Amino acid sequence: MSIDIHVNGRPCRVEAEPETPLLYVLRNDLKLKGTRFGCGLGQCGACTVIVDGAAVQSCDLPVSAVVGKRVTTIEALAENGRLHPLQQAFIDEQAAQCGYCATGIIMSAKALLDAHPEASDAEVREALAGNLCRCGTHARILRAIRRVASGEAQR
Amino acid sequence: MSARKLPGSLDGNRELQQWLSINPDGTVTVRPGKVEIGQGILTVLVQMVAEELDVSVDRIKLVRASTDVSPNEGITSGSRSIQESGIALRYAAAETRELLLARAAQRLGVSMEQLTVTDGVVRSNDGQRVAYWELADDEMLQREANGDSVPKPAPQHAIVGRSLQRIDIPLKVTGQPVYLQDMELPGMLHGRVVRPASPGARLAALDAREVEAMPGVRAVVVDGSFLGIVAEREDQAIRAQRRLARIAQWQAGKPLPEPDPRYLLRMASEDEVISEKADAAARARATRRMSAEYSRPHIAHASMAPSCAVAQYEQDGLRVWTHSQGIFPLRGDLARALGLEEARIVVTHAEGAGCYGHNGADDVALDAALLARAVPGMPVRVQWMREDEFAWEPYGSPMVVRMEAALDERGDIVGWSHELWSHGHSTRPGGKGGVNLLAAWHLEQPVAAAKPGNPPLPAGGSHRNAIPLYEFAEQKVVNHLVREAPLRASALRSLGGHANTFAIESFLDEIAATSGTDPVEFRLRYLKDARGRAVIEAVARAARWQPREQGDGTRGRGIGFCRYKNLGSYVAIIAEVAVAEEVRVTQAWAAVDVGQIINPDGVKNQIEGGMIQAASWTLKEQVRYDREQVTSRDWDSYPVLTFREAPLAHVQLIDRPDCPPVGAGEGAQGPMAAAIANAIYNAMGVRLRDMPFTRERLISAMV
Numbered sequence A: 001m002s003i004d005i006h007v008n009g010r011p012c013r014v015e016a017e018p019e020t021p022l023l024y025v026l027r028n029d030l031k032l033k034g035t036r037f038g039c040g041l042g043q044c045g046a047c048t049v050i051v052d053g054a055a056v057q058s059c060d061l062p063v064s065a066v067v068g069k070r071v072t073t074i075e076a077l078a079e080n081g082r083l084h085p086l087q088q089a090f091i092d093e094q095a096a097q098c099g100y101c102a103t104g105i106i107m108s109a110k111a112l113l114d115a116h117p118e119a120s121d122a123e124v125r126e127a128l129a130g131n132l133c134r135c136g137t138h139a140r141i142l143r144a145i146r147r148v149a150s151g152e153a154q155r
Numbered sequence B: 001m002s003a004r005k006l007p008g009s010l011d012g013n014r015e016l017q018q019w020l021s022i023n024p025d026g027t028v029t030v031r032p033g034k035v036e037i038g039q040g041i042l043t044v045l046v047q048m049v050a051e052e053l054d055v056s057v058d059r060i061k062l063v064r065a066s067t068d069v070s071p072n073e074g075i076t077s078g079s080r081s082i083q084e085s086g087i088a089l090r091y092a093a094a095e096t097r098e099l100l101l102a103r104a105a106q107r108l109g110v111s112m113e114q115l116t117v118t119d120g121v122v123r124s125n126d127g128q129r130v131a132y133w134e135l136a137d138d139e140m141l142q143r144e145a146n147g148d149s150v151p152k153p154a155p156q157h158a159i160v161g162r163s164l165q166r167i168d169i170p171l172k173v174t175g176q177p178v179y180l181q182d183m184e185l186p187g188m189l190h191g192r193v194v195r196p197a198s199p200g201a202r203l204a205a206l207d208a209r210e211v212e213a214m215p216g217v218r219a220v221v222v223d224g225s226f227l228g229i230v231a232e233r234e235d236q237a238i239r240a241q242r243r244l245a246r247i248a249q250w251q252a253g254k255p256l257p258e259p260d261p262r263y264l265l266r267m268a269s270e271d272e273v274i275s276e277k278a279d280a281a282a283r284a285r286a287t288r289r290m291s292a293e294y295s296r297p298h299i300a301h302a303s304m305a306p307s308c309a310v311a312q313y314e315q316d317g318l319r320v321w322t323h324s325q326g327i328f329p330l331r332g333d334l335a336r337a338l339g340l341e342e343a344r345i346v347v348t349h350a351e352g353a354g355c356y357g358h359n360g361a362d363d364v365a366l367d368a369a370l371l372a373r374a375v376p377g378m379p380v381r382v383q384w385m386r387e388d389e390f391a392w393e394p395y396g397s398p399m400v401v402r403m404e405a406a407l408d409e410r411g412d413i414v415g416w417s418h419e420l421w422s423h424g425h426s427t428r429p430g431g432k433g434g435v436n437l438l439a440a441w442h443l444e445q446p447v448a449a450a451k452p453g454n455p456p457l458p459a460g461g462s463h464r465n466a467i468p469l470y471e472f473a474e475q476k477v478v479n480h481l482v483r484e485a486p487l488r489a490s491a492l493r494s495l496g497g498h499a500n501t502f503a504i505e506s507f508l509d510e511i512a513a514t515s516g517t518d519p520v521e522f523r524l525r526y527l528k529d530a531r532g533r534a535v536i537e538a539v540a541r542a543a544r545w546q547p548r549e550q551g552d553g554t555r556g557r558g559i560g561f562c563r564y565k566n567l568g569s570y571v572a573i574i575a576e577v578a579v580a581e582e583v584r585v586t587q588a589w590a591a592v593d594v595g596q597i598i599n600p601d602g603v604k605n606q607i608e609g610g611m612i613q614a615a616s617w618t619l620k621e622q623v624r625y626d627r628e629q630v631t632s633r634d635w636d637s638y639p640v641l642t643f644r645e646a647p648l649a650h651v652q653l654i655d656r657p658d659c660p661p662v663g664a665g666e667g668a669q670g671p672m673a674a675a676i677a678n679a680i681y682n683a684m685g686v687r688l689r690d691m692p693f694t695r696e697r698l699i700s701a702m703v
Helices: A022-029 A085-092 A102-115 A121-127 A138-149 B041-053 B081-108 B169-173 B234-247 B261-266 B280-284 B327-338 B361-373 B386-392 B438-442 B497-514 B519-526 B530-542 B600-620 B669-684 B695-702
Strands: A002-007 A010-015 A048-051 A054-057 A070-072 B020-022 B028-030 B060-062 B115-118 B121-124 B129-131 B189-194 B202-205 B217-223 B226-231 B249-251 B270-277 B288-296 B308-314 B317-322 B345-349 B380-383 B399-407 B413-422 B474-481 B555-563 B570-579 B583-593 B648-654
Touching: A010 A022, A022 B234, A048 A102, A054 A102, A085 A102, A085 A138, A085 B169, A102 A121, A102 A138, A102 B169, A121 A138, A138 B600, B020 B081, B028 B041, B041 B060, B041 B081, B081 B115, B081 B121, B081 B129, B189 B234, B189 B361, B217 B234, B217 B361, B226 B234, B226 B361, B261 B288, B261 B399, B261 B413, B280 B413, B288 B497, B308 B361, B317 B327, B317 B361, B327 B345, B327 B361, B327 B438, B361 B380, B361 B438, B399 B497, B413 B497, B497 B519, B497 B555, B497 B600, B497 B669, B519 B530, B519 B555, B530 B555, B530 B570, B530 B583, B530 B648, B555 B669, B570 B600, B570 B669, B583 B600, B583 B669, B600 B648, B600 B669
Parallel strands: A002 A070, B028 B060, B189 B380, B317 B345, B413 B474, B583 B648
Antiparallel strands: A002 A010, A048 A054, A048 A070, B020 B028, B115 B121, B121 B129, B189 B226, B202 B249, B217 B226, B270 B474, B288 B399, B308 B317, B308 B380, B399 B413, B555 B570, B570 B583
């Protein structure tokens, strides 16, 4: 069935069953591969997107639930070839090993910093409570986010 | 006349053109056979080639490993990629540069000594110039490497030894479709597999017609106990998988053992004394003996991304896309499982998430091929679900290690004994006499598994790092290999190193405590290896270790050390813990020696990652199962370290440019486990010997 959603600033019409998790609609129908499949159970955060300003796990959110809302994925962060400060900070800190968790974490961090630009270390760790990293890159990821939160990185 | 030995993987892939091409457009193509698994190897290889060729790193184009175009470098594992691929490319590039300079000398009418190279442009002392791309032709590298060209001496390095930024990170943080999981081919269909209800279970009854009738379903495959579906959309495939799983009926297999790894002690084993040294005079000085037993459970690789593969049957054969660590061994096993000639199968690598060893990557490739066989001409993508990966991936083997020491009246060690029980640590594809792919064992006409393997010494498998680097007057090391594994076991980062080093380093602290000796001083008493002593002393300085420092009842620190495989990286770690309701690692320091450092930040990244992952293994992780099946099938039932719990990590490197470079990927696992155990003892006088150090274990050890 046809469903109208709003992704990365643009209206999109997709053909999918309403209960289809948003994750598969983003990846397979809209070809936005940056939102990742990690568990499909809402436990690991690899699929995190932002819906009306809030970080949400897209793997257990039916596409029908975002009708009338604004969905933002990782692909929207860089503007005119300029990386978002979080993306640049991840590169500057080399905050990735396999990198599979990175986009979900960046979206969680963005949702936090958009609401609380000077979030403390403890607040960052809390905001990432639903994001897993299996390679053990936690320390670098926290340093990268801290760069942006502290204003060290340009907004 | 036998062929002379060439450096690294050149030995098995002897033509220069297999590795490099100098292109007319000013680029250099590099074809490694090792693959990126998040360890940063591709960036390192770019550095090593750019250094030897004297070209900018920007000119280098990497070709992803594929059985039709790449050299066969076996498996990307064991922290061997720099020694095997890096060294091969270093020598191949050095020889290529010499060939180009010889041509330049001829072209310019000067001798080679009068030539220098900057970014691929050759200049002579008399002001002439010519570029590599003007000199090279197709024939130049169609020759066997000679291995004689001398690579650049370390003092001249301008690119090697620098922390060049990872070439893949920008693509990953912008969400580019770089992973295998992101692949799309025209007309691609989606597959899912329904596995038996438990290991060893067989299909008892199934009427699949209701699944065949579901929306989008293009095929249902029932081949013995192998069940799968192919559908047009991924969400349709998942729905069909769930329905099929609900209606299939299974006949249970053999019961699983009890959860305690000590089930190993009751199974048949192959027993081997792997090290023995006797000294009657030393034995005579012994006044007392000590013993302790350590263990770890099955540990899951638990990749962030469940395994995935794409396969397509075409008229001339089969194409498979995979994130397997070993595309050539996989091809061999696929051929035997499917009854196809190897020559008609092409296996191409694309990156997956971190695998940390043998996970489901190879198995899902066979799944994809079997489903693709049902829809010839159509590409089929099979994505394991999270539950599939947790329940069916091969695990890191459980291990039990029994330590004994004979002490003299001063508390010095005069006799040392290390006895270990474990399954084999490799059931990877490529094993002799069978097929090591899950689905093959479930087919109507099954192809049996190869006998479980255990990599031999000196590197070792279950017995990796069982032989101590310390020197004791008497020692005996015995390996009890339990090949039959009720739950499939295979290679997990550091293999036996994690448990063996944990046992050795914990036991050393237990012995030191009997004479009140400082743990750092105690280790140095028995360690002659200068590089080993250096990392221990360096980490003690970095952490401001105070001799015989005491914990305060809730906080404490401990040390762990190993030389990985007794051949590779030297790693010393001090961990600081805070014990409240559970054990928390607050920070940890490491000192590391990998010989010549190619990329310092890359080494740090790997070591930090190993420290934090090992903390997770040691504090939290065990595969849970009951008599029938694995019960830890999601992140709730298999918890790992979270962002709330992650420690700070401080890594210091000791660069030895004149020593051979070795890999950093696995050296931290064992030392971190021991450092944590020793820190807990230092904090509160409680000795934990069975991993994971859960709250329950902590409480029962205190009672």
